[in-house]
Amino acid sequence: MNILFRFFEEISDRLLLLITIIISCVGLVVLYSASNGDNNILTQQIVRLLFAISLMLIISRANIHIIRMISQYIYVGVILMLLLVLFLGQGRGASRWLVFFDISFQPSELLKISIPMMLAWYLSQSEEKEINIINLFISFLIIFIPVIFVVRQPDLALSLIAIFCGFITLVLATLNLRYILTLLVIAISSIPLLWKYFLLPYQKARIITLFDPETDALGSGYHIIQSKIAVGSGGFFGKGLMNGTQSQLEFLPERSTDFIFAVFSEEFGFLGVLILFLLYAILIFRGISIVTKAKTYYGKILGGSIVIIFFMLVLINVAMSTGIIPVAGVTLPLVSQGGSSLISFFVSLGILLAIGRKQSGTK
Amino acid sequence: MRKSSTKYFGRYKSSTTFETRFTLLLSIGFMLFILLLGRLYYLQVINYKHYNTLSETNRIKYVPTLPKRGMIFDRTGKLLADSDAMYSVDLSLSEVDDLKSTIRAMKSLIGISEKDIADFYSRKDKLKRHDVVTLKNHLTDEEVAKVLSVRHLYDGVDISAKLLRHYVYDNATSHIIGTVGAVDRKDLRTLDKEKYKNAEFIGKTGIEKYYDKILYGSAGYKIIEVNAKGRQVREVDYNKATSGKDIALTIDIELQKYAYEQLKNYIGAVVVLDPRNGEVLSLVSSPTFSANSLLWKNKTYNQNFEISSSPLFNRASNGLYSPASTIKPFIGLSALYHRVINPNRMIYAGPYFKLENSERKYRDWKPKGHGYVDLATSIIQSCDVYFYRLADLLGIDRISQFLENFQFGKVTGIDLPNESAGILPSRKWKDENIGRKWTKGETIITGIGQGYMLVTPLQLAVATSIIANKGKIILPKINSDFSHNISEKLLEKQEFLTSQISDESWERIQKSMFDVVNQSNGTAYWTTRDKKNMISGKTGTVQVYALSQDDDERDDKDVPKHLKDHSLFVGYAPVDDPKIVVATIVENVGSGSKYAAPISANIINYYLDKRISE
Numbered sequence: 017m018n019i020l021f022r023f024f025e026e027i028s029d030r031l032l033l034l035i036t037i038i039i040s041c042v043g044l045v046v047l048y049s050a051s052n053g054d055n056n057i058l059t060q061q062i063v064r065l066l067f068a069i070s071l072m073l074i075i076s077r078a079n080i081h082i083i084r085m086i087s088q089y090i091y092v093g094v095i096l097m098l099l100l101v102l103f104l105g106q107g108r109g110a111s112r113w114l115v116f117f118d119i120s121f122q123p124s125e126l127l128k129i130s131i132p133m134m135l136a137w138y139l140s141q142s143e144e145k146e147i148n149i150i151n152l153f154i155s156f157l158i159i160f161i162p163v164i165f166v167v168r169q170p171d172l173a174l175s176l177i178a179i180f181c182g183f184i185t186l187v188l189a190t191l192n193l194r195y196i197l198t199l200l201v202i203a204i205s206s207i208p209l210l211w212k213y214f215l216l217p218y219q220k221a222r223i224i225t226l227f228d229p230e231t232d233a234l235g236s237g238y239h240i241i242q243s244k245i246a247v248g249s250g251g252f253f254g255k256g257l258m259n260g261t262q263s264q265l266e267f268l269p270e271r272s273t274d275f276i277f278a279v280f281s282e283e284f285g286f287l288g289v290l291i292l293f294l295l296y297a298i299l300i301f302r303g304i305s306i307v308t309k310a311k312t313y314y315g316k317i318l319g320g321s322i323v324i325i326f327f328m329l330v331l332i333n334v335a336m337s338t339g340i341i342p343v344a345g346v347t348l349p350l351v352s353q354g355g356s357s358l359i360s361f362f363v364s365l366g367i368l369l370a371i372g373r374k375q376s377g378t379k
Numbered sequence: 380m381r382k383s384s385t386k387y388f389g390r391y392k393s394s395t396t397f398e399t400r401f402t403l404l405l406s407i408g409f410m411l412f413i414l415l416l417g418r419l420y421y422l423q424v425i426n427y428k429h430y431n432t433l434s435e436t437n438r439i440k441y442v443p444t445l446p447k448r449g450m451i452f453d454r455t456g457k458l459l460a461d462s463d464a465m466y467s468v469d470l471s472l473s474e475v476d477d478l479k480s481t482i483r484a485m486k487s488l489i490g491i492s493e494k495d496i497a498d499f500y501s502r503k504d505k506l507k508r509h510d511v512v513t514l515k516n517h518l519t520d521e522e523v524a525k526v527l528s529v530r531h532l533y534d535g536v537d538i539s540a541k542l543l544r545h546y547v548y549d550n551a552t553s554h555i556i557g558t559v560g561a562v563d564r565k566d567l568r569t570l571d572k573e574k575y576k577n578a579e580f581i582g583k584t585g586i587e588k589y590y591d592k593i594l595y596g597s598a599g600y601k602i603i604e605v606n607a608k609g610r611q612v613r614e615v616d617y618n619k620a621t622s623g624k625d626i627a628l629t630i631d632i633e634l635q636k637y638a639y640e641q642l643k644n645y646i647g648a649v650v651v652l653d654p655r656n657g658e659v660l661s662l663v664s665s666p667t668f669s670a671n672s673l674l675w676k677n678k679t680y681n682q683n684f685e686i687s688s689s690p691l692f693n694r695a696s697n698g699l700y701s702p703a704s705t706i707k708p709f710i711g712l713s714a715l716y717h718r719v720i721n722p723n724r725m726i727y728a729g730p731y732f733k734l735e736n737s738e739r740k741y742r743d744w745k746p747k748g749h750g751y752v753d754l755a756t757s758i759i760q761s762c763d764v765y766f767y768r769l770a771d772l773l774g775i776d777r778i779s780q781f782l783e784n785f786q787f788g789k790v791t792g793i794d795l796p797n798e799s800a801g802i803l804p805s806r807k808w809k810d811e812n813i814g815r816k817w818t819k820g821e822t823i824i825t826g827i828g829q830g831y832m833l834v835t836p837l838q839l840a841v842a843t844s845i846i847a848n849k850g851k852i853i854l855p856k857i858n859s860d861f862s863h864n865i866s867e868k869l870l871e872k873q874e875f876l877t878s879q880i881s882d883e884s885w886e887r888i889q890k891s892m893f894d895v896v897n898q899s900n901g902t903a904y905w906t907t908r909d910k911k912n913m914i915s916g917k918t919g920t921v922q923v924y925a926l927s928q929d930d931d932e933r934d935d936k937d938v939p940k941h942l943k944d945h946s947l948f949v950g951y952a953p954v955d956d957p958k959i960v961v962a963t964i965v966e967n968v969g970s971g972s973k974y975a976a977p978i979s980a981n982i983i984n985y986y987l988d989k990r991i992s993e
Contacts, residue, residue: 248430
């Protein structure tokens, strides 16, 4: 007991840990409802959650210098796993999963943390590094090499998310505003090319229906319409747990993963949304405080990346459920079903806690 | 101020600190955060009424519709299998206010057994809150009308229709047509998941399984609008399911029924082929089962048989038996081809055959022996000693090589699932499968179809057809549209049989087989009465229980039922223009002449007299 107590004593930010666990528990409740009260799904998620929390606690105790040193190995390891997926992956339609015994795992989810780690390691070798074209080129390689494998799976949504995560770190690390603007211009001007050569028909359909969901009310627009009805019909107080007709009568697709926020807002209403947003906000603020206090440049960049990426992914998922951006496979951090995404978020938060440790700050 | 391009990409000191960049990104995030909150306020508070109405009234649901399974006909166009509508009364769990009183009301209305109610509760416990559970299946039209008339009084009560497979001749055709069953876990691994999405029944055995893809058709869907209680308001869109294709079999259902009746009280199998094209006219395996009741997991097999007689097992295409004496015409033909004997020379055949330097006696079925016999007499009277000698002269290599031409040891390629290949023994086969060397004694007993060799009744029918056709090989089929892939090797075999074996040899063997039935000393002469259809054939008796070396004779009455001999017969007719081939096995009854021969003759006569001449 004493050891356990001291273990928690040494967690750098116990409020962050507490909020993380509270959000996860809210997630469990929503998942139970989204799966129409399926105990098996709930038990599975609890097991995954316990595993992810343990992993987070172990990582939170690590010295930030060690984490910095193993960044490159983790990066290479994830690429190797993606290679494996390419050769023996499993999944419906696209092959995204590795299956060991009965446990399936989606390595591409880990890119959300492995790319920022690698970039932070590379770009923090000298403080406030002066940018040159070679650094920029290598940074791009670091981002795009693993993404190529994900595009091949094919998983457009996660490819974009991985690129997005890499760019956040890049922006935080070295670029001045001119570079950001230049990059934005390049990115926007490359959209027509992407549209023409890279997007699959179903991916195009998703984007088109975003602008006018009613044109294809039964195809790609179905997701958006049903999700908006779910959110909107929740009202201020919500329909109550297990009473959301949109989700319980199975009108809402992908209820336990991508659209779990719609289930939440249908059953808990705007009031519930406010509380959930408050919890996320506290988490973000604790993160900001860790980052501003971080002593190493690596810690700042990686910690900053983790906080911003986490924040942005919450926003993207909510924007998706409320019909603002195209339907894409982005999970709601800490709430959606799925072990791989859960692990990547908990590992990220574990690293954030490690950055916040007092002794690891001294250099 | 202008800056040189080298400065732009070169040593340009970052103009922002980490803190500024971090703050910038965070500000963007919080701006979006506020924006999203606004969006949610807009959806959930300002537009609540709009969306709430949508969720209450305008609900669009996607419902799969299943295809109607293809029908199965016999060769004369008679319906063998169809899908009937079955009505059941269902309860939608989330809508029923008072489950107990609703069930009580239904019970008094249409009479629901205690067992149905118990089943309902056990199923209900496994399901979720919003599921629909069946209360009673197989409603009559009257019951359907009764339920529909009071449905509005009870929330959550509804009638649903399901298409259920129905087999017109049930037991008589169950081994050919097979059955359909619920999709299980094993099927899920091999099925085309797109095609069989939401499928309830798929073919499990027989034609139903072999042609499942054709019979199944393809599923469609319906997009419907439902009201707040989940009931359909209108249909928005639909994509019709495509019914499965019908199949016409080569089976003659009247002959099938007749053969089934003939074999009903025995354990065994009959295969009837048209030797001209390989069409299976009838295929019976007994005991059989009721395919209709199997679907409902009721008791399906005839109570007279024990479970150990495995009624579900298709003996005709999967039962493995020693060919016994039915192999003799083939061995005789081999001896003629290899010229190891003069077929007209009389040879003395005593009570047993002995190899040089061996004490072991290979006994004849006739305790005193047959005396002086030639090849023809040996086939007509089924003399074992003569064939022991032929086998010894031929040797196992020549025997197995020759028998290969008759497709022994190989699946016939019939359009039924999981057919057995049987065993055609050879030195190589024994080495690979038993790991010991071939012995001479094993060659000897192969000469009378005992030992390692195993065949299915179907294989026997095919091999007999080849004799009837003087070497033309036919492959069996049940679907009239089915055509076999003829391999290069098969054509080579046929070439060998038709050109290397003289007409004289074929006719010599055919004549002997004709005399088996039509000469007074033939083994099947006294047991087959009607001779006008010119039947040729060969009897066989499979020893299930071997005689010990010292016993000279045995008394059949002392042998327990399950150790009694199997009775075999292969035959065709009419001799000069064969139109029908029959292979029959009856298990554990006694000699071939007594049981299998008369059954086969009856089937041949029925077919030629009643089915063809009509």
